[in-house]
Amino acid sequence: MDRVIYTAMSAASQTLNRQSITTNNLANVSTTGFRAQLTAMKAVPIVGYDTPTRTMVVATTPTFDSTMGAFNYTGRNLDVALAEDNWLAVQLADGSEAYTRNGAIEIDENGTLNIQGYPLLGDSGVLTVPQKSQVSISSDGTLSALGAGDKPTTIAQVGKIKKVHIEPHQIVRGDNGFFQLTEQARNENGMVMPDNPQAKLMSGVLEGSNVNPVTAMVDLISHARQFEMQMKEITTADENAQKANQILSLT
Incomplete structure (x- = not known):
């Protein structure tokens, strides 16, 4: 159960980062010569003093959209x-x-x-x-x-x-x-x-800017739905953990 919560939490955090990048692109839809930022997900293992465990997903902006603006x-x-x-x-x-x-x-x-x-x-x-x-x-x-x-x-x-x-x-x-x-x-x-x-x-x-405002708005809606789904997963995992604890306490 802990793995489910951790995975959903990591995904929700990076969805917020992607949303901020898309928002920045949308805010520059009228900026002369602006190039839209592109996002990508990168898996980064957590390394400590013990054996490496799990993998954290990190959103990065490795490049930009190089297409011409109008x-x-x-x-x-x-x-x-x-x-x-x-x-x-x-x-x-x-x-x-x-x-x-x-x-x-x-x-x-x-x-x-x-x-x-x-x-x-x-x-x-x-x-x-x-x-x-x-x-x-x-x-x-x-x-x-x-x-x-x-x-x-x-x-x-x-x-x-x-x-x-x-x-x-x-x-x-x-x-x-x-x-x-x-x-x-x-x-x-x-x-x-x-x-x-x-x-x-x-x-x-x-x-002009090469940001497509329609595409950016669709991406914002998609990010919001993804975040909502990930938060629902966290809530569901927490409820399942509470019920499992109740069953264990009875036994």
Whole structure:
């Protein structure tokens, strides 16, 4: 009886974890360039000072859904989208490089291009443009800026956006929402990935989230029913144990 309760308890705990992951995916259904997290169950034996006993089931998020999200036309010059398996590079606070599919580029008061507050990287480091200039982006990532009040003939190239080709198995999602290279990928390619000159950008377009809200809602209902069934198993096992104790006390 104890094994039944333990098994049901372990399953109920991991069902709650899966529900939280599905809820997070659903909450990001409108997040630009978001990649849905995928869950998997992993058996982990309990090892102590004695012989290993039982096995605990743990929910993990080993990977993400790499399918493309829908492209949405915005008409904004600083909005860009990329082809599949190509990523934009940003610089994190510790100086390391991270990757994102979010192409909503902003320019701060210092003229630095950034995505979600993190500097956007180009072929020679962080990208900056003259303040109050009109910026356009070509398909190869070249940035052109026209200063305020300048003639159209004075437009100049001020940098080139770095575009990185990465396979889904080479990156992992960080706590900040950006993706970083796995340890194996860093050992094979170094700490940063090289620019991919073959990658093309689409200006005035943003890639939406690849989360299907209908599928996510169905998964939430399924998780709730699974949890209810597992709790019922625990209650039934407890009632059977009480009745068995009553029979033993009579004998």
